[in-house]
Amino acid sequence: MLERIITALVLVAVVLSCMFATQSQYPMLILMIVAAGVAGYEWFKLMPRKTNQIIKPFAWCYGLVTAALATLALYFKDIALLLWCASILSWLVSVYWVKNYPEYDGWYNNSLYFLGFVLVAAAVTAIFALWFSSPWWLMYLFLLVWGADSGAYFVGRKFGKKKLAPDVSPNKSVEGLYGGILTSMIIVIAVEILYLDLTLAQHILFLILSIVTVFSSVLGDLFESMIKRRAGIKDSGRILPGHGGVLDRIDSLLAAAPIFAAGMYVLKLIGVDL
Secondary structure, X not given: OHHHHHHHHHXXXXXXXXHHOOOOOHHHHHHHHHHHHHHHHHHHHOOOOOOOOOOHHHHHHHHHHHHHHHHHHHHOHHHHHHHHHHHHHHHHHHHHHHHOOOOOOOOOXXXXXXXXHHHHHHHHHHHHHXXXXXXXXXXXXXXXXXXXXXXXXXXXXXXXXXXXXOOOEEEEEHHHHHHHHHHHHHHHHHHHHHHOXXXXXXXXXXXXXXXXXXXXXXXXXXXXXXXXXXXXXXXXOOOEOOOEOHHHHHHHHHHHHHHHHHHHHHHHHOOOOO
């Protein structure tokens, strides 16, 4: 437990420092590229292969390519937008995969190698784009995801009876999902009342986007759990003592970040000034 707490404190300190300690974009940029590379490396280990042994040079090459794609998208906005669109479409399809696992696992094939490039690069570019717009929007996304996760954990632990996806993540319950949504809605309403000066229609649009983001964070968590279960691996990595790998920490953000960033982009296009 102590190891887990220390790791969490160090991780939070690093992320918050990159977000708020300087106006330079380079610390955040470097953090995103490194995160993309490590997440890519961990993703490779979850992929289908003919033998149980992981060829680490191949895994590191995959991680480097993932980091390179993320770097390209970080510098060219049009590439980032394409990645967000591809990512969102992939998450829509993954709803069917999660719902029908393990009866259907045809998704577990070599196409996941390509999917990993898209999902990881889309997530880190979305996180950076939100931070670049305002560090507080990225903080809002973190609060939404962490609020949903914490609410789901405590409510599910106390009242959880009906399993949400027993074959994917046995510990998650429908009651926990409701608790997570309620917690996130408290955060959304507080932010809208205290910080946002919007019309009623704009408030409703922002609320819808936030709700969709919360549901997508749950989907991201379930999807990574499903891949790990199918691959027979408990944690995606060991780089974060007590927490597993980078993918284990950002699984919810893999889906939530590009969906929220794309939603914010659309809201600005239609004239919602946030």
